[in-house]
Amino acid sequence: MSKFKKKKDGDLPAISTASLPDIVFMLLFFFMVATVMRDNTLMVTNTLPAADQIKKLDKKDRVIYIYAGKPSARYQDKYGDQPRIQLNDKFAVVGDVGAYILSERASKREELQNVLTTALKVDGETNMGLISDIKQELRKVNALKINYTTRIGDYTQNK
Amino acid sequence: MARKSPEVNAGSMADIAFLLLIFFLVTTTIETDSGINRKLPPMEELIDPPIIKERNIFTVVVNKNNDILVEEKPMQLSDVRQAAVDFLDNGGGVGEEACDYCKGSKDPSSSDNPDKAIISLKNDRETDYKVYISVQNELVAAYNQLRDREFTSLYPDQRMTYVEADKMYTDPRTSIKVKASLKPKLDVLKKMYPQKLSEAEPSKTN
Numbered sequence: 001m002s003k004f005k006k007k008k009d010g011d012l013p014a015i016s017t018a019s020l021p022d023i024v025f026m027l028l029f030f031f032m033v034a035t036v037m038r039d040n041t042l043m044v045t046n047t048l049p050a051a052d053q054i055k056k057l058d059k060k061d062r063v064i065y066i067y068a069g070k071p072s073a074r075y076q077d078k079y080g081d082q083p084r085i086q087l088n089d090k091f092a093v094v095g096d097v098g099a100y101i102l103s104e105r106a107s108k109r110e111e112l113q114n115v116l117t118t119a120l121k122v123d124g125e126t127n128m129g130l131i132s133d134i135k136q137e138l139r140k141v142n143a144l145k146i147n148y149t150t151r152i153g154d155y156t157q158n159k
Numbered sequence: 160m161a162r163k164s165p166e167v168n169a170g171s172m173a174d175i176a177f178l179l180l181i182f183f184l185v186t187t188t189i190e191t192d193s194g195i196n197r198k199l200p201p202m203e204e205l206i207d208p209p210i211i212k213e214r215n216i217f218t219v220v221v222n223k224n225n226d227i228l229v230e231e232k233p234m235q236l237s238d239v240r241q242a243a244v245d246f247l248d249n250g251g252g253v254g255e256e257a258c259d260y261c262k263g264s265k266d267p268s269s270s271d272n273p274d275k276a277i278i279s280l281k282n283d284r285e286t287d288y289k290v291y292i293s294v295q296n297e298l299v300a301a302y303n304q305l306r307d308r309e310f311t312s313l314y315p316d317q318r319m320t321y322v323e324a325d326k327m328y329t330d331p332r333t334s335i336k337v338k339a340s341l342k343p344k345l346d347v348l349k350k351m352y353p354q355k356l357s358e359a360e361p362s363k364t365n
Contacts, residue, residue, distance in 0.1 A: 013166050026180040049289035051296040053303055054193040058331060063192075119192060122288050128221075129284030131291075135358075139202045148292055149194035155236065155293035 044069035044086050049124040050153030057147055062116055064104045064143070066097065068130055069123030083126040085134065094130075097137040105143070117145045124158060195295055197358065214268055215275045217246045221294055223285035236293055243301035245269070247276050247352065260309060260351065273305070277355045298356055306348045314344055321348055 046069050057063055067086040071079040075091075085092045087100045105113050118138055122131060138146060219239065220228040227234050229242050250261025252271030261272065270276035278298055282291050303322050310321035317324060327333050328341045 012164065015167065029180055049292040051195055051292055053195065053296050053299040055196050055325075056329065057192045057194065058329070117196070119194065121192075124287070124289030124292070126288040127284060128282045128286040128288060128291050131288060132282075132284065135199055139199050142201070144199040144201065145196070146199060147192075147194045147196050148295065149192050150292060150296075152193065155296050158289040158293045 041089060042067065042086070043072055043075055043089070043091065044084060045072055045123050045125075046121060047124050048121060048149055048151045050155065050157040051148075051150040052152065052154060054150055054152065055147075057117065057119060057149070061108070062112055063147075064101060064116055064118045065121060066100075066118060066134060067121045068126055068134070070125065083123065083130055085130070094133040094137060097134055098141045101138065101141045101143045115145075116143065117147050118143050119147045119149045121149045195292070195299060197295075197356075200357070211277060212271075212275075214251070215270050215277060217243065217270070217276065217278045219243075219278065219280045219294060219298070221280075221282045221286045221291055223283040225287050225290040227290075227294060236290075236297065239294060239297040240301050240304070243278060243298050244304055246278075247273050247301060248305055249276075262308075273352045274350075277357060279357045279359060281359045295356075299354075302352055302354050302356075305352045309351055310344070310348050313347070317344070321345070 044067055046067060068083055069086075070076075070081055070083050071091070079091055085094065085097065087096060092100065101118065105116060108116065120131065120134065135146070138144070218228075218230055220231075222228065227236060227239060229239060234242065245263060246269055247263075248261050249263035249266055249269040250258035250272055251263075251265050251267050251269050252258060252275070256271040256275065258272035263269075280294065280298065306321040310317070310319075310324065319327070324341055325345060328338055328345060333341075
């Protein structure tokens with residue numbers, strides 16, 4: 001008669017959860033890598049035009065973003081449906097662009113201040129007048145390197 | 160009486176998890192923005208603007224109805240690239256202004272050499288941005304096409320085009336040694352076909 005008699009009841013053995021941490025970490029790493037931090041919420045429609053002769057904007061710390069386009073549907077009551085400029089989280093007028101560029105430039109590290117690029121993320125339906133105004137403002141503050149941000153594709157998609 | 164089922168071996172679970180992790184790590188690309196780089200002219204006006212011959216300027220106008228006028232004649236967007244290539248590669252100059260690598264028609268009424276040739280892109284305030292970008296894209300494509308052609312004929316051992324070489328040069332993963340060897344070659348091409356694309360201020364609508 002053994003002291004350690006095996007129980008012979010119908011209990012199923014518990015499923016091992018030893019690998020659960022691995023799975024969780026895997027998911028964590030995956031999302032950490034794949035997530036792009038969006039620093040500002042878009043308040044304008046932003047369907048970028050397509051182009052294929054493009055260059056990559058690699059170093060994110062050297063880029064200043066300017067968004068423009070028609071206000072999104074939920075802002076249209078307040079701001080109308082004419083294309084507007086968005087700087088950071090706010091709608092802006094053309095006159096604000098210069099000050100915005102200067103303040104963004106001042107916030108960057110000193111060695112980067114001369115190599116900044118201004119990325120114009122403009123909706124395809126916008127009139128060139130607004131963009132020309134922005135370009136004039138950029139020239140005034142000597143922010144001459146610009147990038148017309150596009151999505152990758154053939155020009156025939158710009159219909 | 161239910162039989163006791165054997166315990167599932169979970170030892171390989173971690174391996175599977177890591178396999179998946181590595182797979183996703185390799186296949187996911189972090190989204191980077193890309194677009195057409197341009198340099199705006201500085202604000203101060205030149206006191207004495209250089210005189211440029213009419214034949215060295217290739218005017219492209221996009222009017223408020225999004226029609227494209229090349230040298231005052233209407234043109235389809237699909238033909239702009241070839242027209243720009245023909246203009247840049249014309250090589251109509253003689254003597255000091257001759258262009259020995261141009262393969263164009265040497266038309267005396269078109270550009271002297273690629274260094275003199277200027278493309279002037281004008282737009283109206285009511286032009287659509289996407290049309291403007293399409294035209295910009297085609298004009299940049301014309302420069303790239305010519306640079307590609309000369310790059311492959313000058314450096315056939317590189318086994319790539321100018322655009323590929325430029326991409327490699329700007330890629331942060333490329334080693335410094337490779338970059339140093341590419342730089343002079345790219346500079347030669349940039350000198351052969353300098354990108355002289357002027358974006359004038361828009362004309363006012365009347």
